[in-house]
Amino acid sequence: MTKQSKGAMLCPNCGKLISRSETECPHCGLKNPTSKWKNGPLTAFIKNPDLFINLIIGINIGIYVFSLLLYPRRMGMPMNPLSFLSPSNDSLMLLGATGTFPIDRMGRWWSLLSANYLHGSILHIFFNLLAFKQIAPLVLREFGLNRMITIYTLGGINGFVISYVAGVAFTIGASAAVCSLIGATLYFARSRGGIYGHALFRQVGGWVIALFIFGLLVPGINNWGHGGGLIAGAFLGMMLSYEEKTPERLIHKIIGNLCTAMTILVLLWAVFSTLIVRFLA
Numbered sequence: 001m002t003k004q005s006k007g008a009m010l011c012p013n014c015g016k017l018i019s020r021s022e023t024e025c026p027h028c029g030l031k032n033p034t035s036k037w038k039n040g041p042l043t044a045f046i047k048n049p050d051l052f053i054n055l056i057i058g059i060n061i062g063i064y065v066f067s068l069l070l071y072p073r074r075m076g077m078p079m080n081p082l083s084f085l086s087p088s089n090d091s092l093m094l095l096g097a098t099g100t101f102p103i104d105r106m107g108r109w110w111s112l113l114s115a116n117y118l119h120g121s122i123l124h125i126f127f128n129l130l131a132f133k134q135i136a137p138l139v140l141r142e143f144g145l146n147r148m149i150t151i152y153t154l155g156g157i158n159g160f161v162i163s164y165v166a167g168v169a170f171t172i173g174a175s176a177a178v179c180s181l182i183g184a185t186l187y188f189a190r191s192r193g194g195i196y197g198h199a200l201f202r203q204v205g206g207w208v209i210a211l212f213i214f215g216l217l218v219p220g221i222n223n224w225g226h227g228g229g230l231i232a233g234a235f236l237g238m239m240l241s242y243e244e245k246t247p248e249r250l251i252h253k254i255i256g257n258l259c260t261a262m263t264i265l266v267l268l269w270a271v272f273s274t275l276i277v278r279f280l281a
């Protein structure tokens with residue numbers, strides 16, 4: 001290399017200050033630490049991680065509105081508040097609801113991811129996004145952006161894998177992914193301990209008990225998805241570790257970016273293939 005931009009930057013692996021002209025990090029030995037892809041081509045775009053939480057909320061609302069407008073005349077009857085503003089089952093199926101039906105009959109394995117972004121009614125999306133808005137900033141602060149994305153994405157997928165294995169035919173919702181964030185928080189609180197850890201464990205543990213009771217009382221709740229998300233989140237929290245113990249390393253960025261890329265591709269495919277079936281086929 002002949003000319004390099006001057007100045008300093010943080011090593012994408014160990015986070016220590018290095019010179020931009022470095023071909024190898026003097027602290028951790030990472031080769032080519034200035035390479036773009038090592039700094040996270042997708043998540044490095046997100047300069048303000050707090051806005052990322054609103055982005056996820058925006059994507060969920062956008063897809064919900066799209067699912068309502070797709071077959072407007074087949075929406076749920078407004079008489080029942082639980083199904084008020086419900087997208088039709090055709091909309092949800094096309095956009096990637098998951099379960100044994102879409103997977104076994106239609107080969108839609110990608111729905112294990114897309115179903116995390118679909119909702120069945122205004123109450124369903126409201127409560128899921130409310131819970132997400134509560135727990136996400138905490139996970140973002142303790143685990144950082146890339147690990148939060150990984151916990152959210154893989155935990156949601158695992159929730160739906162478990163509910164698929166349990167034989168649930170048709171299911172949707174962000175709650176498996178939200179439960180994964182809760183599971184990671186429980187692990188963090190236990191592992192960290194101290195006054196903060198104990199208080200956090202009690203508070204979030206209380207949510208889990210409420211969720212469990214709610215799931216037993218209200219019909220149609222995918223308890224397998226919730227449980228699968230919760231366990232996956234605790235496991236992922238343990239495997240990935242958190243900022244206080246292990247500051248974000250290159251491997252976290254790679255996995256976080258893979259999860260982001262996978263989500264973008266699956267959601268684009270869900271919307272694109274739905275538009276083709278609805279308006280062209």
Ligand SMILES: [Zn+2]
Nearest residue numbers: 011014025028
């Ligand atoms: Zn380094």
